[in-house]
Amino acid sequence: MTLRRIILGLLICLFICSPCMQAKAQSEKDVYAERLALYKKMETITHVPWFYLAAVDTYERGLRKALRDREEAEGMISIYYAKEDWVGVLNPNKEDQNPHTIQLFEGIGLDGNDDGYARLDDDEDVLYTLARYLESYGYSEDDFRIALWHFYQREQSVNIVYGHAQVYAHFDQLHLHEHAFVMPLHHNYSYRSTWGDRRGWGGRRIHEGTDIFASYGVPIQSASYGIVETIGWNPYGGWRIGIRDLDNIYHYYAHLSGYEKGLEKGSILKAGQVIGYCGSSGYGKPGTQGKFPPHLHYGMYRDNGITEWSFDPYPSLKVWERAAKKARYNS
Numbered sequence: 001m002t003l004r005r006i007i008l009g010l011l012i013c014l015f016i017c018s019p020c021m022q023a024k025a026q027s028e029k030d031v032y033a034e035r036l037a038l039y040k041k042m043e044t045i046t047h048v049p050w051f052y053l054a055a056v057d058t059y060e061r062g063l064r065k066a067l068r069d070r071e072e073a074e075g076m077i078s079i080y081y082a083k084e085d086w087v088g089v090l091n092p093n094k095e096d097q098n099p100h101t102i103q104l105f106e107g108i109g110l111d112g113n114d115d116g117y118a119r120l121d122d123d124e125d126v127l128y129t130l131a132r133y134l135e136s137y138g139y140s141e142d143d144f145r146i147a148l149w150h151f152y153q154r155e156q157s158v159n160i161v162y163g164h165a166q167v168y169a170h171f172d173q174l175h176l177h178e179h180a181f182v183m184p185l186h187h188n189y190s191y192r193s194t195w196g197d198r199r200g201w202g203g204r205r206i207h208e209g210t211d212i213f214a215s216y217g218v219p220i221q222s223a224s225y226g227i228v229e230t231i232g233w234n235p236y237g238g239w240r241i242g243i244r245d246l247d248n249i250y251h252y253y254a255h256l257s258g259y260e261k262g263l264e265k266g267s268i269l270k271a272g273q274v275i276g277y278c279g280s281s282g283y284g285k286p287g288t289q290g291k292f293p294p295h296l297h298y299g300m301y302r303d304n305g306i307t308e309w310s311f312d313p314y315p316s317l318k319v320w321e322r323a324a325k326k327a328r329y330n331s
């Protein structure tokens with residue numbers, strides 16, 4: 001009986017999953033389109049560039065996922081305001097939606113769509129409130145950074161949001177979440193899960209990444225869309241590069257033999273773009289190499305607005321590798 005059920009379940013899955021995945025991809029596209037329309041609408045009203053709004057919203061979406069004391073956003077927009085800031089700290093009505101009394105109590109909540117209410121659960125009101133806040137500082141890149149500094153009071157948050165804005169402005173779209181495997185498939189390479197292993201050099205640190213062994217000079221590709229946040233020598237990582245994507249994940253590539261020409265801090269990248277070449281640099285002063293076999297050390301780090309921590313990249317690598325193989329097979 002149970003076995004029959006399992007088989008039946010599997011069959012149903014086979015029939016359902018494929019169209020259901022297509023539907024998911026389609027609805028994701030719709031969400032991006034709808035969000036972009038909202039950002040652009042606010043840009044028209046306030047003249048704050050849509051990519052500034054998108055950058056803050058994207059960053060806040062990640063914070064909601066990472067911070068336990070924030071519930072997931074119900075609408076399209078994830079920007080978070082505490083209730084008491086929205087209605088005003090001294091406002092006795094914590095659920096106040098009246099723009100006049102909110103203003104009276106010096107709350108920040110605004111009515112963005114002229115429906116007579118300033119509601120925390122109304123996407124347009126929330127986005128409009130943010131846009132007016134940014135506008136009050138001005139429209140230049142420096143003004144934006146200063147506004148962000150007052151909003152987050154953390155330099156790293158300012159840098160991340162500012163980076164997001166540059167990536168959105170560059171590609172002029174929101175749908176930038178595709179990934180690529182970190183090496184071209186036709187080269188010989190090998191890797192296994194080495195997360196948390198002890199390391200040989202630099203004292204008692206655990207291994208925060210996956211080592212992918214390949215020959216000197218094999219091209220290394222960016223796993224994601226994003227912006228170069230760090231580039232240069234590091235005693236552990238050698239010639240290394242760090243790229244921040246729009247899910248606020250920091251991708252770390254180390255031990256390179258060299259970088260792709262023209263890359264510098266602030267360079268904007270597509271998923272799959274070559275960033276450098278496999279090598280064995282590191283474990284010493286600048287230029288040191290050959291202390292271990294050539295490989296790419298690849299790490300992933302997540303930021304929650306307060307701190308940053310690493311997580312195991314092995315499962316992601318497997319997913320991207322499989323997708324690349326499938327794409328190659330289909331072409």
Ligand SMILES: [Zn+2]
Binds near residue numbers: 209210
């Ligand atoms: Zn490693």
